[in-house]
Amino acid sequence: MLIASMKNVVFGYGDSPSLENVDIEIHSGEFVAVSGPNGASKTTLLKLALGLLQPWSGTVDRASRRGDGKKLVVGYVPQQIAAFNSGFPSQVLEFVRSGTYTSGSWFRSVSRQDRELAEQALKQVGLWELRNRKIGELSGGQKQRICLARALAQQPDLLVLDEPTNGMDAASRERLYSLLGEMVKERQLTVVMVTHGLSEASPYLDRIIELEKKETGGWKCCTTTSCNGHFSPVV
Amino acid sequence: MLHYDFMQRAFFAGGLIALVASVLGVYLMLRRQALMADMLSHVSLAGVAAGALLKFNPSLSGFGVALLGAVVVEYVRRSYKTYSEVSIAIIMIGGLSTAVVLMSMNSGISRSFSSYLFGSVVAVQNTEIYLVAAVACIGALFFYVLRKPLYLITFDEETARTNGVPVNLISLLFSLVTGMIVAAAMPIVGVLLVSSLIVLPAALAIRLAPGFTAALWLAMLIGLTGVFSGLTASYEFSTPPGGTIALTLLLFLVAGIGVKKLVIKWRKQHSKLRRKVGASGQNKLLEHAGISQEPPVIH
Numbered sequence: 001m002l003i004a005s006m007k008n009v010v011f012g013y014g015d016s017p018s019l020e021n022v023d024i025e026i027h028s029g030e031f032v033a034v035s036g037p038n039g040a041s042k043t044t045l046l047k048l049a050l051g052l053l054q055p056w057s058g059t060v061d062r063a064s065r066r067g068d069g070k071k072l073v074v075g076y077v078p079q080q081i082a083a084f085n086s087g088f089p090s091q092v093l094e095f096v097r098s099g100t101y102t103s104g105s106w107f108r109s110v111s112r113q114d115r116e117l118a119e120q121a122l123k124q125v126g127l128w129e130l131r132n133r134k135i136g137e138l139s140g141g142q143k144q145r146i147c148l149a150r151a152l153a154q155q156p157d158l159l160v161l162d163e164p165t166n167g168m169d170a171a172s173r174e175r176l177y178s179l180l181g182e183m184v185k186e187r188q189l190t191v192v193m194v195t196h197g198l199s200e201a202s203p204y205l206d207r208i209i210e211l212e213k214k215e216t217g218g219w220k221c222c223t224t225t226s227c228n229g230h231f232s233p234v235v
Numbered sequence: 236m237l238h239y240d241f242m243q244r245a246f247f248a249g250g251l252i253a254l255v256a257s258v259l260g261v262y263l264m265l266r267r268q269a270l271m272a273d274m275l276s277h278v279s280l281a282g283v284a285a286g287a288l289l290k291f292n293p294s295l296s297g298f299g300v301a302l303l304g305a306v307v308v309e310y311v312r313r314s315y316k317t318y319s320e321v322s323i324a325i326i327m328i329g330g331l332s333t334a335v336v337l338m339s340m341n342s343g344i345s346r347s348f349s350s351y352l353f354g355s356v357v358a359v360q361n362t363e364i365y366l367v368a369a370v371a372c373i374g375a376l377f378f379y380v381l382r383k384p385l386y387l388i389t390f391d392e393e394t395a396r397t398n399g400v401p402v403n404l405i406s407l408l409f410s411l412v413t414g415m416i417v418a419a420a421m422p423i424v425g426v427l428l429v430s431s432l433i434v435l436p437a438a439l440a441i442r443l444a445p446g447f448t449a450a451l452w453l454a455m456l457i458g459l460t461g462v463f464s465g466l467t468a469s470y471e472f473s474t475p476p477g478g479t480i481a482l483t484l485l486l487f488l489v490a491g492i493g494v495k496k497l498v499i500k501w502r503k504q505h506s507k508l509r510r511k512v513g514a515s516g517q518n519k520l521l522e523h524a525g526i527s528q529e530p531p532v533i534h
Contacts, residue, residue: 076397091446101383
């Protein structure tokens with residue numbers, strides 16, 4: 001099933017485009033990495049796919065329903081969350097539980113199932129012991145992990161991660177990639193992840209989308225490489 | 236004190252507004268919009284001046300203009316995303332300058348204006364009571380029903396958007412509720428100090444509370460205690476209620492921060508002492524068992 005696609009997408013922040021002629025297809029159950037040098041518009045690409053930015057031209061489509069007709073749930077872990085810096089007065093478990101605040105649950109109180117999902121997600125990222133700590137007291141790597149736990153508590157169908165391993169040690173990175181790989185296989189979760197650690201992540205990846213600088217105008221375009229041979233390059 | 240009608244009205248209106256204003260303050264502080272209350276109160280003053288000039292109820296005209304200001308600030312905030320405080324400065328200048336010009340055109344209202352500037356328990360009439368009761372109901376309903384999307388938006392607007400939260404709509408409603416609360420609080424604490432009722436309880440609660448929900452409850456408790464203590468002190472010492480409430484809340488803040496620092500210091504010393512006692516106790520045990528504490532020498 002096609003989860004998201006971009007056709008001939010052009011986008012920029014100033015007068016000139018930073019992304020040009022982008023063609024990407026993301027299928028259900030794929031683990032895709034987005035790679036490229038600093039300033040290559042990797043985050044912009046994710047935001048376009050999520051509908052947080054609108055392209056200058058071209059089309060961006062994202063499935064709103066799953067194969068069984070239920071609403072497609074999207075989990076997003078951004079690169080930087082400004083609220084962490086001001087000492088947001090929330091406990092770790094309270095924060096992770098907010099992942100279950102999906103649109104259908106706004107007007108009811110937190111259910112037992114919501115609590116269990118949050119607890120499970122926090123255990124999956126290995127931070128259950130810190131559940132009563134304030135989120136502002138955590139290290140950079142731990143903050144990334146609780147953001148991931150919050151996204152996992154949503155039980156997403158599509159998980160979009162922007163450099164999720166920032167500030168993590170090697171063991172935590174390995175644990176994260178392995179966890180994601182497992183979820184992709186078992187739950188048909190689709191993961192799109194911006195990362196600089198391709199060598200560590202590659203055993204679990206299906207595909208790498210690489211952003212390259214265009215020789216003519218200094219703009220970027222995409223090339224797609226298949227990792228495990230399951231998917232042929234789109235471009 | 237409470238056998239006077241005007242004090243009963245002031246306690247009733249002050250208590251209700253303290254509860255919703257304190258909750259509002261927590262959200263405003265965390266969304267980095269703490270000055271928004273101050274700005275809306277200045278804008279609201281232009282409405283009060285216009286109402287007085289046009290022989291219309293100043294409280295109602297102030298209320299209307301505060302709502303208008305709340306809508307405008309939300310749209311200007313979206314235009315100046317990186318410098319959101321610029322939108323506040325722009326609208327505050329517009330509101331205050333309009334108020335000053337309108338006041339100069341109506342020389343007979345300077346006395347009643349001081350009650351709007353500094354607050355007055357006598358200024359709380361039936362119109363204000365109904366206004367405060369309605370605003371408190373709307374505010375309480377808004378903060379309770381939308382508590383989950385508000386948490387998501389307050390933490391991060393982008394992730395809230397991907398969760399399906401209609402961020403723009405809820406932000407606009409939030410601005411409108413802010414305008415309502417500010418305008419309703421004005422007769423009691425006054426234009427110049429309305430932000431104290433919103434910001435100070437929240438500032439202390441955020442520092443002391445262990446979690447988000449706890450911060451909201453604690454802010455309400457601090458706000459309510461501050462307003463009741465301030466009104467009592469205002470009656471006893473014949474001082475303006477706005478200033479007295481603001482000073483009481485400021486005192487709570489300073490005392491709260493001081494106590495928290497002392498507790499942290501005491502905890503540090505206590506854990507240091509425990510470590511020392513633990514280490515010396517361990518040493519005595521080792522000595523008793525005849526085990527050397529010298530590190531082994533590797534040849």
